[in-house]
Amino acid sequence: MVGENFIKIYEKGFKESWDFPALTDYNTRETFTYRQVAEEIARLHILYQRCQIRRGDKIAIVGRNTPRWCIAFMSVITYGGIVVPILQDFNANDIHHIVNHSDSVLLFLGDLIWENVEVEKLGHLRAAISLSDFSCLDQRDGEKIAKDLTDIDRYFKAKYPKGFAPDDVKYADLDNDKVVLINYTSGTTGFSKGVMLTGNNLAGNVMFGIDSGLHFRGSKCLSFLPLAHAYGCAFDLLVPLAVGTHITLLGKIPSPKILLKALEEVKPNLIICVPLILEKIYRKQIMPMLNKRSLKWALNVPILDSQIYSQVRKKLVDAFGGRFEQVIVGGAPLNQEVEAFLYKIKFPFTVGYGMTECGPLISYTHYTQFVPTSSGRILQGYMQVRIDSDDPYNIPGEICVKGENVMKGYYKNQDATDAVLDADGWLHTGDMGTISEDDTIFIKGRYKTMILGPNGQNIYPEAIEAKLNNMPFILESLVVERDGKLVALVYPDYEAVDDYGIANEDLPVAMEEIRKNLNKEVAPFENITSIQLYPTEFEKTPKRSIKRYLYTR
Structure with a gap:
């Protein structure tokens, strides 16, 4: 049990931050x-x-x-x-x-x-x-x-x-063992489940945030993730209010243009975001700049490339307000190309891992210790991790976690609770992954979406989709199994298609070329046999996750 009482954290915190600004509406300035x-x-x-x-x-x-x-x-x-x-x-x-x-x-x-x-x-x-x-x-x-x-x-x-x-x-x-919050997950089938989080679950997240120095009295925070979701709630609301941070609430959809303007004005000390935001900024602002002929040439010159990357890093840091210590990415996997580029230019970012059922944090590492392709290290002193695999360091298995942050269960749904929480208190996350010796987590994909290859290989469609989404003219994709073969469903980037003057009737030819290039980057058992075009975006949950189940029938 966490030593600090969750509710008393705010009784003490409000008194100590009495005259400090707490909440500002970005739109009305109230x-x-x-x-x-x-x-x-x-x-x-x-x-x-x-x-x-x-x-x-x-x-x-x-x-x-x-x-x-x-x-x-x-x-x-x-x-x-x-x-x-x-x-x-x-x-x-x-x-x-x-x-x-x-x-x-x-x-x-x-x-x-x-x-x-x-x-x-x-x-x-x-x-x-x-x-x-x-x-x-x-x-x-x-x-x-x-x-x-x-x-x-x-x-x-x-x-x-x-x-x-x-x-x-x-x-x-x-007492900390009492339920204080029921958070309904967005769900992908039927109605969502109500996650019962206790004061102890939330205190675990808050105290870790305080001990890690994520926020502090007088610091600034721009809140643009939905506070009704566990990620934004914990680190854009609960931790900041516990220590006396000034929270500015964006209150509108954070398009890159709107968000960058707000970041420039607020100049937050910490930025909490989801991968989609970084990926959009990378595609719309960084890539066009790097693809200019003069810069492409300069990047091939060893002395010049480090100078260019340093300038790109500075522009990106300045665009995010210039005063933040780090950007913490969570809520979904970060595209590996984007991650590799940000790491290459030494942009101060890190990737964490969590789920609503843990209120949400499971693993996190400060950006100075971040290991590329990882999702941070299990929260020391708060959580434990176990990989259901004969060789958890090399062979992916289901990620199971236990500790202070793990929910009490699903409200009025004992069957669903029993399906994920075992008798020993281990939460079966449904994510597949490996760990390193210091309990750093490497996620490979979802257990439910894993496809069994023709010779028993485990195929993680998310990994193939990440590569496919980096290809030209692809906005989003889904890899599914059809008649024993892998098929990619693709919603094209029509804006890029138009910019390059590609006619609609020529799009299938371009996609076939993309398919061939993709298959060179994946294992033979991960090869895509065809690409099927979709005229509209895939239907999504309120969390902006694709409703995969609608397209895998």
Whole structure:
């Protein structure tokens, strides 16, 4: 059990960072200090008390990242409730299902999402509250939550007649073994599962972040990953708020253009991102620059290439704000070509590994110790790793982990829990990989997506797709098995196709050439027999992962 109580981390942290800026909305520039955040939380606690919300009651939140999203989230866990964050990209039916399945009694939501929600389908819900201003959007007959919210300032002044002071920050006494968060995974089949995370699970992530110095009082953070997802929640919200970091919430889709502008303005001390962002910047900005004829020539000159790479590194560092210590990449595998290039130019990045069921962190290494193609080292003192293989250093097996961060189970789904958590507490991740002697993890692919070759070889389609996605005119791909042969489904980069003046009828010829070149880079048993073109992007989950199951039938 982690020594620090999860809820008390914030009781102490808010007091110590009282006058520091805590949350800023990038779009409106509205800013809350830690004192103001604590005051807003106190107001919501008064509301919960007046409408008799009990310890352990579930409260759901769905909407874009804003200061009030964060305040609502923190108000639930510091009260002793169980917060149910929902990705805003979920459709209305999924929101209905999650609110009902989680038994949520209150729902905080953005006004645009409210337009699509049918409150009559939310059986347990007592009220819906706006994330714009904490006003009541709807309440069940007989409830007085709307009136309580209208009068909340009066109740607040009556409770704190001398004003709200640091000594008034007193949060729930709740043991770390209690569930504080239910995070619904995006899932790829049917409805997603509710991951039950305890205070200990989250404290494990937070204390590792604090001990690693990822954030610190007065540092700056630009939050652009969805806070309803475990990765963004832990390292763009929970760790920063624990130490007094100033969080700026982007609150919009982080296209490279929008993101780079925000990074330049905020100048964060740490950047948490997913591979897609780095890959887009690499393809759209770095590659065109390196492909210029003059630079291509210069890169072949030994003395000049190091100077050019140094200039590229500086431009990239400056583009990311210029003040960050490192970029931590997680959430999905980083394209190996992009990773190799960033490592070559000595860009300060590292790749971590995690999953919602671990809240999320499993492994991480500081960029100065990062081993290329790895996913970092298992968290020392917090987690253990085991590879189900006769030779875990050389032969891939399923990655199993155990420790402080491993979930309690899936909410109201014992069968699913038993399928991944064994009697000894090992979580079977479903990822295949190897480890080194110091427990650095090397992921090869997903157990469920692994294809058995004609002579019993293990084929990991993700590895082939990574190579294929580096080929010209390929935007995204899926490698599947059809009639015992490997076929690549490809959504072309039509923008690049147009730039090169390639007619649609000539595209199959170009793809055949790409197929031949790909097969030179993979093992014979990994050879692709054909490429099938798709006219539209592959359907994705709210996490932007391709719904592979739709294309492997």
